[in-house]
Amino acid sequence: MKLTIISPDLYTYGSMLIGGVLKDAGFDVTLTRNLSADTDVVLLSLYSTLHLMDDRIRDFVSQNSNSKTIYVGGPISAYPDIVLGELDADAVVIGEGEESTLELLNSGISEDISGIAFRSGDEIIRTQPEPAKLERPMPLIPxxxxxxxxxxxxxxxxxxxxxxxxxxxxxxxxxxxxxxxxxxxxxxxxxxxxxxxxxxxxxxxxxxxxxxxxxxxxxxxxxxxxxxxxxxxxxxxxxxxxxxxxxxxxxxxxxxxxxxxxxxxxxxxxxxxxxxxxxxxxxxxxxxxxxxxxxxxxxxxxxxxxxxxxxxxxxxxxxxxxxxxxxxxxxxxxxxxxxxxxxxxxxxxxxxxxxxxxxxxxxxxxxxxxxxxxxxxxxxxxxxxxxxxxxxxxxxxxxxxxxxxxxxxxxxxxxxxxxxxxxxxxxxxxxxxxxx
Ligand code: SF4
The missing domain is CATH 3.80.30.20 (tm_1862 like domain)
Known part of the structure; x- marks a missing residue:
């Protein structure tokens, strides 16, 4: 599967780390600092609460939410209800996302995956995150x-x-x-x-x-x-x-x-x-x-x-x-x-x-x-x-x-x-x- 990781303005360590994990699992991953993607699946790696009020990010999500699957991760995932309230994303990967992101990409949104949040009707379902293993492949370094x-x-x-x-x-x-x-x-x-x-x-x-x-x-x-x-x-x-x-x-x-x-x-x-x-x-x-x-x-x-x-x-x-x-x-x-x-x-x-x-x-x-x-x-x-x-x-x-x-x-x-x-x-x- 082809996918794009967007880490707005700078390559965070977390975005490179997830990129390396996904590449190692066989995904065709592009990591970019720009708000653009030509793949059907996008991981938005957000590290500041201000990102939720950033018009560039809000516009990117609203313009692509119908045609692409958009998952959000990074430090702002600590408050997934606010993320899902502000951005029309499909799901949020909560906390240390190495394992949850892989599961999400492999099997789609499900309550069986630990550490994700998603909308279900008017409700937000949130599953408990687990600490990730610290052994991992090399990060994806641009x-x-x-x-x-x-x-x-x-x-x-x-x-x-x-x-x-x-x-x-x-x-x-x-x-x-x-x-x-x-x-x-x-x-x-x-x-x-x-x-x-x-x-x-x-x-x-x-x-x-x-x-x-x-x-x-x-x-x-x-x-x-x-x-x-x-x-x-x-x-x-x-x-x-x-x-x-x-x-x-x-x-x-x-x-x-x-x-x-x-x-x-x-x-x-x-x-x-x-x-x-x-x-x-x-x-x-x-x-x-x-x-x-x-x-x-x-x-x-x-x-x-x-x-x-x-x-x-x-x-x-x-x-x-x-x-x-x-x-x-x-x-x-x-x-x-x-x-x-x-x-x-x-x-x-x-x-x-x-x-x-x-x-x-x-x-x-x-x-x-x-x-x-x-x-x-x-x-x-x-x-x-x-x-x-x-x-x-x-x-x-x-x-x-x-x-x-x-x-x-x-x-x-x-x-x-x-x-x-x-x-x-x-x-x-x-x-x-x-x-x-
Ligand atoms: S909680 Fe720990 S990481 Fe955070 S500011 Fe205090 S000492 Fe630093």
Whole structure:
């Protein structure tokens, strides 16, 4: 059977993985970043809630739903009722889709297949997903993968699934579970060699918190260090990055390995300077832990980037000021700011649904310092923190008009995206009741 996998705008690891599984099973698979297909069967791999409101994707589905069979998978499959409510797709493959997608393509929609959702009259039938096996064939790697840039890397690779954390804004624990399942180091290295053969020059390790690799077998971090060393031997240490680490899962050995076998940066999800907000976020760490991890990385010769979230529904002006203070004190090497986005089915989404618009910073009109800019409170905090960050980095920047405008535009765009996601959530509030 011929089929097309569409991964809009970028080849995600998941889309390449499914492509490899299907190709190995004998399907004639084309993987593309464009919204076009000349096959009768299409798998749409979607990774952002915003995809459900993207006119290009909506138009593609509505124009092809009568003539093609369209299945949707990817991270947005965690909320299949919303996907099926927004897109006229035939079915959604929920969660880890390697095995369900194969079954679906081989035998068609059926309640006997685990991990799918589909319409049946007015009802949505949803079957329970099962964790997939981690042994698999090589991903389907497109020849133009070298053109893509995801935070500096051509691609991410997966070393394990699951996260022991419970951060309220994150969908990893729900999607992959709390139990860590790691791939064999030999499989990972073979896969990296294949990516390199296809022109990949820079690779990033994904998987929630990278240092949890092999955590299910031992809390000893040697396996993670060996992994970094093995990847660096293939790619060269300056071409490997470890994007995300929890501050409570680093130590000197890990940081030295990051210094020696990667480009030498850690990326911590610090999120907030307020312990109350960190608690509301269910981060499982406090500001002292964050500061300790930043200092430890610096002592080990590793550069530190931190990401922050503003506009959590419970964040007060005082909480926000604590975040500003932390950024001032920490002198980070790079800083990323996001407005809290309530991904459906996360704890944050529950909090947002229980928060009336007049109490939610996403909708509250900002009346302070930036009132002439017509921003919401979340947008104003995002903009203010972005400006503040530039002056508080280890190498401070002088703020130019161009930077000011770019940050203003970014804050407005983020605010608009989060409002759209919140409205979508509100539209489907209570719909879970009609799912069997
Ligand atoms: S530690 Fe990272 S991957 Fe794990 S739940 Fe928190 S944000 Fe998600």
């Amino acid at each position: 020849d133009d993968i070298r053109d893509q840039d995801i935070r500096g890397a051509n691609t991410y690779i997966e070393t394990h699934r699951g996260c022991i954390g419970a951060c309220g804004f994150c969908q990893v624990p729900k999607f992959f579970g709390n139990r860590i399942r790691s791939r064999d180091i030999e499989d990972i290295v073979q896969e990296i060699k294949e990516f390199k053969r296809h022109g990949v020059e820079r690779i990033a390790i994904s998987g929630g918190t990278s240092s949890l690799y092999q955590y299910e077998r031992s809390t000893d971090v040697n396996a993670f260090i060996e992994l970094l060393q093995a990847i660096a031997e293939v790619m060269g240490n300056k071409n490997v990055s470890v994007p995300d680490l929890r501050v409570d899962y680093v130590n000197e050995d890990i940081l030295h390995a990051i210094r020696d076998y990667t480009m030498g940066w850690v990326y911590y999800g610090i999120e907030s300077g307020s312990d109350k907000i960190l608690k509301d976020m269910r981060k499982g760490v406090n500001s002292e832990d964050n500061i300790h991890a930043i200092e430890l990385a610096r002592e080990c010769g590793v550069k530190v980037a931190g990401s922050f979230i503003v506009g959590y529904p419970t964040e007060t002006v005082q909480d926000y000021e604590l975040t500003k203070n932390l950024i001032e004190d920490a002198l980070l090497d790079d800083i990323f700011i996001s407005i809290a986005e309530p991904i459906p089915e996360t704890n944050l989404a529950d909090i947002v649904l229980k928060t009336d618009d007049p109490e939610n910073p996403t909708f509250i009109e900002h009346t302070g310092e930036y009132n002439i800019l017509n921003l919401t409170e979340s947008e104003a905090r995002c903009f203010d923190l972005e400006l503040h960050s530039e002056m508080c980095k280890s190498m401070p920047n002088i703020l130019t008009d161009q930077m000011y405008q770019a940050y203003l535009e970014d804050a407005r765009q983020q605010g608009s995206d989060v409002r759209a996601v919140t409205r979508l959530l509100q539209k489907y509030r209570g719909n879970e009741d009609c799912i069997s």
